[in-house]
Amino acid sequence: MITTVTLNPAIDKTVEINSFAVNSVNRISSVRLDVGGKGINVSKVLLNLDGRSRAVGILAGKAGEYIRQYLDEAGIENDFIFVPGETRTNLKVVDQTKHTNTDINEIGLEVTAGDMERVKEKVLRDLDAHSVVVFSGSVPRNVNADVYRQWIEAVNKAGARTILDADGELFKQGIEAGPYLIKPNIHELENWLDRKINTMPEIAATARRLMQQYGIAVVVVSLGEKGALFVNQDGAIWAHGICVEVKSTVGAGDSMVAALAYALDAGYSWEKAISLAVAAGTANVMTAGTEPSSLAAVQELEKQVTWEYLLDDTKIEVGM
């Protein structure tokens, strides 16, 4: 069973504004609402991949009820605690003229230590060696940045595998617990390293350093339209990006994480996991907002995934 943890869910309000400009009046040409937050997105994509998951986390207010109702109606098992306040709304500005996606995310709720204990109990419930737990996204504003580290340690103790997709201090401390798989994007990796990364071998070397230093089994570095670098103990594979028409890039990383969780749960081969992950990420950018793509679209894209094995002396510029 796959458990997704969303400590800071959101309603995603995606507005289309062509030629979006700061310091001026912008007119919205379309609006859509999606239930979001990284872990919830992972659960939505898993459902469309024909996978089962249990979504756990923290909700509040009318927006929280709306999210719970969506999950119930979609048939996604969910076990959220409700706290006072209102789940945040995150604004996503899509500009089809300038080809930009701008995220304006609210900071989110405050919670108590007791609330966090209740969620932790739900996360740790019924775990065994077959379980996969996905920790992704930001956390409530007053929660300590060591929360993923502590919870990953607890899940590791239960013998289950963990996936971490977080940024900044949550990532920095989370990796110290030795998650099974991490999926930073290139910017998150550069943040951790505190410098720019210019070539593919540099990404691979950084991934190997993370694996050796923290006992991480798999590092996947997503590179947007350039695809992703997949590193495990056998080596590094650069899966190329697929050129598609982009509607919204929001949630592409979550789709990739969902596919990786699915592949781990199903015991897929490394190559099959890679093609599913790239296809799921690519399919996501072809849909509006954070609408998950269909299984048929993912399967069609899987046929188009190409990759190359990366040798240490391969000189490929990342150029991002």
Ligand SMILES: Nc1ncnc2c1ncn2[C@@H]1O[C@H](COP(=O)(O)OP(=O)(O)OP(=O)(O)O)[C@@H](O)[C@H]1O
């Ligand atoms: N513009 C694009 N064109 C084609 N494929 C894309 C594009 N953007 C993303 N992808 C696919 O989706 C995967 C994940 O995207 P990305 O690297 O943007 O993740 P991310 O930064 O974690 O995403 P987000 O935080 O928006 O969910 C990429 O590795 C790639 O396969």
Ligand SMILES: O=P(O)(O)OC[C@@]1(O)O[C@H](CO)[C@@H](O)[C@@H]1O
């Ligand atoms: O503020 P966080 O938790 O880092 O990210 C939240 C978020 O941007 O991530 C998802 C896309 O990945 C969206 O559904 C959601 O709005």
